[in-house]
Amino acid sequence: MIKPLKKTVSLVAMLILSASGFAQQNQPVEMADGLYQSGKIYVVVTVLSVIFAGIIGYLIMIDRRIGKLEKELKNK
Template identity: 70%
Template sequence: MKKIFLLIIMSCFNFLVTFAQSDNGVEMATGLRSSGKIYVVVIVLLIIFIGFIIYLFTIDRRIGKLEKKDKNIQ
């Protein structure tokens, strides 16, 4: 019963939030798009994301090596 009540409350809140948003676009994004700078922002975000993914894969590989080394010692 508690979960259903919480679900109803959250649905009503979500419904109200969608009406609170305005229909006019974000002025900063329009300005960046018209001057072509939005592509610079997208490229920088992609570089950061790719760097983060590479960093996670290298950490995973190092942890795998340490786990394998630990199994060999035991």
């Protein structure tokens, strides 16, 4: 009962998807535009985020190392 129903559903879904695909052919090609918008400010945000992530990662690493040292000194 369920299997043929699944097939028809997927068929309809594919039809709809392909139809929308045809419809978009005449429009400008959609690309990953997010990073190119409004004077490419998103690129700067991404770069800064990466730098900040790096610094935070470094801080966390130092934090953990100090924690380990503290433990070792306690166990001595």
